[in-house]
Amino acid sequence: MLLAKQISIVYFLKLIKWDVMAVFLYACLVGAMDYLTFFKELTIPLSVSAMIGTLLSLLLAFRTSQSYERWWEARVIWGAIVNDSRTLIRQLIQFIPNDSQKTDYVKQFAIRQSIWCYALAEGLRKCPPTQKVEQYMQQLGADSDNRPNLLLSKHAEQLALLSDQYDINANKQVQLDSTIQRLTDAMGRCERIKNTVFPRSYSVLIHFLIYVLTTIFPFGLDDHHWAIEICLATMVPVLFIAIERTAILMQDPFENKPTDTPMTALSKTIERNLMEMAQMPAPEQASPIATFYLM
Template sequence: MLLNKKISVWYFIREIRSQILFISVFALSVALLDLLPGFRKISLPLNIPALLGTAVSLLLAFRTSQSYERWWEARIVWGAIVNDSRTFTRLVIQFLPDGEDQKIKEFAERQIIWTYALGESLRKQPFSEKVQEYLDTRGINASNIPNTLLDAHSKQVKEMASSKVLSDFQQMQLNDTIGRLCDSMGKCERLKNTVFPRSYSILLHILIYVFAAILPFGLDDSQLLVEIAVTILIPVMFIAIEKTSIIMQDPFENTPVDTPVTSLAQTIEINIKQMTGEQHVPAKKENPLYYEM
């Protein structure tokens, strides 16, 4: 996630450099083509490229809005995960009787590992050493590790309810919180697996290139440098906006504009360990970069 610091402009330029090069060559070729005697006679009213440019702008506005909505939904879901992780730990501490410190520690550690495992699985990364060590120690091997860890939560709650350590009301409260965590996990998986329609990008690209093709024929040929600059600049701006929306539409792709799942997992770990009275609570280091993951 981008922070309120100096943003690296070169990151965005690197992301769209091929598109900038292609649209620049395309626009320059069309602008020079307009200078040939056979094409010089062709003149379009400026209203035509202006109308097409307006249509592209509206489509880009919709695309950017939808992409930001996906990114913001992911951030809201992870905000709920932070809150529910704290709530779950607080309920466990409150409901378990004195002398059950080991069980509290088991719940707390499992919840911490769940947050890291969920973020890493959404980004399709290999599990970190912390998560892998926990899984190996307990012999956990499943296709969906975060869901398996929630199942372990539910199983332990059921066992404690059967042995009368928890009342029916307490069991219901804990299961309700586990259910909310499961809902959040499902929302993240939906955002990860639902692809933005490719046809929309193709339509936008076609309109942008058509706009770049007809724009020189609506400009005054007497100002060659201005015509070439405008023919390149406006389509490049459209391409840059469209590329920005593409980067933002997938919030779990391990990029600087991602939802900061690792940073949020670290926050959850610190909070839970403080709540359970752990002696060794990791300090969250200040991030020197313009983004956090």
């Protein structure tokens, strides 16, 4: 579950410290230039800065909104994975006739589905695989670049076997197949978000606009005390940078960062639910890992 803990301010400040530094130095430089003989008389009206500020604000609004969409879509997909994992096991319980082996089969699917969730999370984060997954893959005696795809194939294979053994009605087979197809879709949608970088050109443009603003803004503040001027000339661009950084934090939801989709926690929840449904002992309660921020 995604807890409401606050992202540590320290983390965020660390993130933007080099930008702040750069803008501060740049503002000092421009401020100093403003006092040189040649540029002393120069004023660029604040309206020009305001015009660029409006343009920049609108671009940032677009950027923020698109990043949020990506982040939200990632969560919607993992929500769907939770639902479809539950649905898969529920359908198996409903469609396999009662006999001595049924519980075993359901358990096998429940375990494989849990491993699928962990493997998908690790694949997206490009983490080294946990012992749990590694162990399962060794038992399986097969491996692939794309482990979740392999596990779905294994689901399909076992379904084909069970359909023969129990003579399951084709309608029900097809209904189970639809659930696996939705899991395939969820996997593919995660890969799409992971592999599609947000267009760089918008970042380049926004950075360029911020530096233009930093350059012309101090010339509109002429007759003020130099300390105030540098302070304002640093602060205004930093505000814009902070907003862009927040957007960047959100735009890649599978990157092992504090604002990441909490895939490990969700996988634990799924595991617990499936174990309960398959009447196996539940693993310990999902607890937020200490070394990992949640936002």
